[in-house]
Amino acid sequence: MSIPVKGKDVGKSIKNEQKKSRIVYNLDTPFTATEWPAIEQNHQTTILQLLENLLDPIGQYRAVHLESSKGKRAKHADRKRKREDAEQSSDIDLIIPDKPEIAPYVTVGLNATTNALEQLTRATAPLALNRNTDRKLNQTNEKPRNSLQLQTGTSEAPLQAVFVCRADGQPSQLHAHLPLMCVMASTSEHTVFLIQLPKGAEGKLSERLAVPRVGFLGLKKGAPGAEVLYEYIGKHIPAVRRPGWLEKTGEYIGIKPKALHTIAGTQRPKGGNKTTNQKAS
Template identity: 35%
Template sequence: MDRKKIVHRLDTPFSAVEWPQISQENQDAILELLCHLLSPLGQYRRTFVTPSKGKRKRKLAEQQGDAKTPQVPPAPELAAYVDVGLSTISRNLQDLPAVAVSEKTDEAKGDEHDDKVSSGGKKAPYSIVFVARSGQSSAFNCHFPQMVAVASKFQPKEEKMRLVGLSKSCEERLATALGIPRVSSIAVRADAPQAKGLVDFVREHVTPIEVAWLQEAGSGKFRETNIEAVPTKIGSKKTKSS
């Protein structure tokens, strides 16, 4: 017969933070709107940005002083409102709560501040973070739900940052739209030009992330340690052969 033993473990009412549930139909619509928004950036890069040929060749060209180098027009205004890449977006999400607390303190003191200023004191906070989850290990992007929830804690309810996980393979389409070799995550800042249609659609179909433990921690109530005693099967005892 299978034997049982009692195993003690710490119990918690808070499970892992889940990604927002988005239907495939809405994901497809969001992807179309996002690629349409980003297409001017890809067109600019393909037209005016020359792929790097390495530091040595670039240094040689600078020494020669090529007079035939054409004047490159400034990037589209949208470029200042779009961040690309897991490292950049994660770092900015990490900075946002501290900036929000600082702004709240300034408000309490009556100091003037720019509502659009955020990370680095120069840029607005993110409105939406897009993550191409298909083909990636969950360990690669599992931090996004909690970081987005914490970063948007002080935002008004209707303007809270949204997290969109695209489950269908779409890296190639996004990379083409941006004019870069590959992309895993994209963040669009608040008040990005030409982005109102995308932002309104996402806010209508994607709910903000709620983190139960974060709300509980904010209440300041003492919670006793809850230790569970769980009966666990350990299998039948083997008999020694003579």
């Protein structure tokens, strides 16, 4: 004698049959493995405080002399008001002071910081790697990238520290390249430190710099007023560890296939849900 099965139980059994296990193969490679320096929480907090004090003049300058976007209508009204004020006081010269001395030594944002690391990597790379690129640049009378001056006291100085607000919910895809780039940009005479800031640092830096968001920030060598910060970093922050495959020159490192067990997604039958269509009609 057959036992009747309820409609819900039949639906569950069908779904369980449709969820079939399968094996997906992935290739493991050492070239994508990244390792961040281990930094204690108290050191992160101290570095953030020193960094805030260093960047404070930039935020004050932006708050006084630069205006944030308020929309198109507000821009048009503001331009009209400025033209009227200029006509009334045309004989008064407005003098805007220069940017703070620290400003040229700071890179704000992922693109600016990554570009600075790329230039430094090109400057420290072997000459053979740069030969083809420099030949093309010479044909167009452009300045070679590897002519970056690794000296102190100029805005063209190399990056010495990269600060990342990694704990504030950043996707790993944004900062996964930074450890390796800091390693490639470092030499025996110059180290580029990679520093993870504590949670909440993004909001504090944004307030200090008077910008909407600051997830990445770079500080160049010889930045005025950064002596105490650099001294603290040199004492308490380790350098980025070089990946093992960089040390094994001339040795082949094979790929490692990984077998991952997963469940295939549920496939809908062709023609849609007939029962639902009949009820709707």
